[in-house]
Amino acid sequence: MNIKELSSTEYIIPGTGACAGCSSTIGLRIIGKALGENVIAFLTPSCAVASMGMTPKTCYSFPAQNICFASAGASAGAASMALDALYSKGKLQGEKPVVFNWVGDGGTYDIGFQGLSASAERNDDFIHFCYNNEAYSNTGNQRSGATPKYTTTTTSPLGKEMVQKNVPLLMLEHRPPYVATASLAYPMDLYRKVEKAKKMTGFRYIEIHMPCCISWGFPSSDTIKLSKLAVQTGSWVLWEGEYGKLTLNGITATLAEGKKKPIPVEKYLGLQGRYSRLRNSPQKEQYLTEIENNILRELEFLVGRATL
Numbered sequence: 001m002n003i004k005e006l007s008s009t010e011y012i013i014p015g016t017g018a019c020a021g022c023s024s025t026i027g028l029r030i031i032g033k034a035l036g037e038n039v040i041a042f043l044t045p046s047c048a049v050a051s052m053g054m055t056p057k058t059c060y061s062f063p064a065q066n067i068c069f070a071s072a073g074a075s076a077g078a079a080s081m082a083l084d085a086l087y088s089k090g091k092l093q094g095e096k097p098v099v100f101n102w103v104g105d106g107g108t109y110d111i112g113f114q115g116l117s118a119s120a121e122r123n124d125d126f127i128h129f130c131y132n133n134e135a136y137s138n139t140g141n142q143r144s145g146a147t148p149k150y151t152t153t154t155t156s157p158l159g160k161e162m163v164q165k166n167v168p169l170l171m172l173e174h175r176p177p178y179v180a181t182a183s184l185a186y187p188m189d190l191y192r193k194v195e196k197a198k199k200m201t202g203f204r205y206i207e208i209h210m211p212c213c214i215s216w217g218f219p220s221s222d223t224i225k226l227s228k229l230a231v232q233t234g235s236w237v238l239w240e241g242e243y244g245k246l247t248l249n250g251i252t253a254t255l256a257e258g259k260k261k262p263i264p265v266e267k268y269l270g271l272q273g274r275y276s277r278l279r280n281s282p283q284k285e286q287y288l289t290e291i292e293n294n295i296l297r298e299l300e301f302l303v304g305r306a307t308l
């Protein structure tokens with residue numbers, strides 16, 4: 001299947017408050033086409049709510065409920081269980097809707113992590129999508145657990161000192177039916193992963209890398225360019241896993257197997273305002289070497305993890 005063969009039905013209606021070039025809107029359009037209309041969505045406080053999910057400017061043409069920050073796991077899990085109960089009592093007929101969460105990195109990595117981990121362990125029947133823009137974006141770009149080391153945000157003005165958590169891997173270690181990472185630069189890989197997850201039951205987790213032009217500081221026309229560079233430099237990795245077994249995908253597999261060298265990371269960081277401090281630092285070369293060494297170490301780790 002190629003991108004021209006995707007359904008022409010749009011589940012994200014134009015006229016939203018989202019920024020031009022908003023990556024999360026692009027991602028949700030693709031996901032909507034893969035999931036279809038028989039869905040129920042849950043949204044935690046984020047751009048997905050503040051700019052796109054509030055009456056009268058809501059842009060979702062499927063049932064979507066705004067829930068509190070920490071509760072994505074509990075809310076989607078409980079809704080799914082309630083549906084199961086109604087089906088078993090004969091009060092609902094037809095195919096069960098796909099219950100899914102659309103939650104930012106703040107709501108996934110930090111504030112909702114405990115509830116999400118509990119859902120994964122219980123194998124609750126829903127898909128959790130984490131759209132990872134590496135910051136608390138809608139509240140003005142505060143650092144999150146997904147913000148990479150040396151990134152400048154309003155709460156890490158000198159550059160974040162810690163590396164980001166690896167939540168997709170943490171989710172994989174719960175051994176749920178499905179975990180995957182994806183990128184907007186490879187829309188058919190994302191589409192395939194969503195279609196695959198849709199056919200499964202139990203806990204499924206898909207995380208999509210979402211360059212944010214406002215928080216990251218790049219022109220809104222460059223969203224996909226940044227998405228692609230993230231993968232080509234090895235800064236973002238593509239893989240999927242079933243019941244704990246990991247498989248590398250696409251360019252990430254090529255880089256990890258040493259068939260191709262990652263593009264120098266400066267090509268990616270150099271396009272983003274949030275790294276201007278790093279670029280102007282006298283220790284720039286040292287920082288870039290450290291970042292590239294970390295990328296190679298992560299790739300090596302993934303190759304090993306894929307053999308288990």
Ligand SMILES: Cc1ncc(C[n+]2csc(CCOP(=O)(O)OP(=O)(O)O)c2C)c(N)n1
Binds near residue numbers: 046048104135139144
């Ligand atoms: C318990 C709680 N703490 C803080 C907030 C304020 N708040 C609303 S949205 C948001 C940022 C969300 O970040 P993320 O989940 O990454 O989504 P993004 O804004 O990047 O789309 C914050 C801190 C809140 N609504 N509830």
Ligand SMILES: [Mg+2]
Binds near residue numbers: 132134
């Ligand atoms: Mg975010």
